[in-house]
Amino acid sequence: MMGSNNGGGGGGGGGMTPGMGSPRAGGSDGRHDDEAVLTEFLSSLMDYSPTIPDELVEHYLGRSGFHCPDVRLTRLVAVATQKFISDVASDSLQHCKARVAAPIKDNKSKQPKDRRLVLTMDDLSKALREHGVNLKHPEYFADSPSAGMAPSTREEQN
Template identity: 80%
Template structure:
């Protein structure tokens, strides 16, 4: 009964990209990917290309495309940056907790001294 209707153009409608204008989205994705890959040639990553190529080669991955090497370098840089950021946030929380406990103990000590 509902085999031919409902959701023809929507997400998960069950139609392939060749039906219902889905090909335009694929073309836009490919254009965006091509544009992104072309910007990688102008990008100078923090991790040198030679180092990335060395470790890619050690893992058995060989690719002559410098854009892919820089993409891996950028992803690695983002990964390490996220770890460093999370570590810093954790250290700040520990420091704030320690300061709070120090202030509470100082206040408790002050109250005890005033009683005596």
């Protein structure tokens, strides 16, 4: 549903996006049309079940200090989050394809015959940076403090 990155900036939600890009002939008639479109859009959110469950969105909204009993607003946040994740994933894929397409200068025989794409943290970091999220990770990180130790040292600690 949100997989396409059409660049239109209007949401891309399977028929849910009201005619936001249509030009309006100013005046009070245009304002009335905007209110009607907004009302129609909000009512369509009642029938829509986003990929991200309402309970999860409510949990994180609550953790940030925002409590709203209106399920339409919760679903609007879920749709916006889904769109953001879709855009980041699409941009990461583009960075991955560009990295794989770049020729290897060392030796032509080192190029893999299997052309599967592998998403790396660098691809994800570049895509997130384009969306205003700066992601940095240390050069070395481990799941547990003993992960980088020799097996004999690990046994002594346990």
